[in-house]
């Protein structure tokens with residue numbers, strides 16, 4: 001940006017062109033979100049004021065946000081939040097940015113959790129707390145335990161639980177998968193499931209900015225899913241259900257492993273909005 005006068009429309013066009021030239025997937029949307037954030041408004045506010053010239057202070061608020069996006073930092077980290085299941089979650093670089101695919105897991109988990117009586121729920125690898133907090137908010141009689149191997153992630157999750165008014169019903173525990181021997185009725189997890197060989201081909205936004213410990217899970221991406229199916233056998237009530245998010249193409253292998261373990265019996269594989277097999281749903285044998 002030179003010292004000449006820029007209108008909101010011109011700065012949006014400039015940032016959009018710059019992002020597109022760098023191969024960023026949604027250049028216009030990203031430009032709008034970042035400029036709106038810098039100006040303390042929303043996207044509608046921008047369009048109501050498109051021809052207004054920016055003052056110096058506004059231009060210097062926009063510049064660092066655009067610079068971060070040019071380095072392929074995800075918009076959610078720059079803004080510090082992402083919406084999930086209709087609620088706003090704080091996100092930092094210590095947690096995976098919650099994905100719309102994971103709403104499929106939440107939908108099916110909620111179907112298993114009664115709204116008229118207590119239910120003990122465990123969320124393994126809670127990250128930002130997106131799943132645990134959503135379940136606690138949608139099912140006020142459920143008590144939720146949320147684990148993560150990362151203390152930094154648990155801090156973000158607890159903050160989200162407090163902001164969204166459910167901190168009193170979620171117990172956060174730092175653990176490798178789980179700890180203790182309390183029993184659960186429903187266990188959910190969106191674990192790391194990227195195969196080591198696929199890490200290099202991920203988008204720069206994911207590969208360079210999201211925590212590696214939230215993504216990679218061994219040679220075929222199933223290491224944590226297998227460990228989780230074995231570890232949860234000891235802490236499930238009779239007829240407990242386990243719902244695990246998996247990567248594209250992993251559902252059959254995950255369900256086969258569950259059957260072979262004899263502790264879990266496949267109930268269904270649920271598809272996400274893109275028709276990809278996304279959630280392996282198991283019942284305790």
Ligand SMILES: C[S@@+](CC[C@H](N)C(=O)[O-])C[C@H]1O[C@@H](n2cnc3c(N)ncnc32)[C@H](O)[C@@H]1O
Pocket residue numbers: 095096097098099102124125126127128129130131147148149150153175176177178190191192193213214215224
């Ligand atoms: C794919 S992220 C999911 C985060 C969040 N549940 C979501 O759906 O947005 C996986 C999470 O599992 C955690 N994790 C990885 N290995 C773990 C382990 N062995 N035990 C517990 N948590 C683990 C990571 O720190 C990360 O927060």
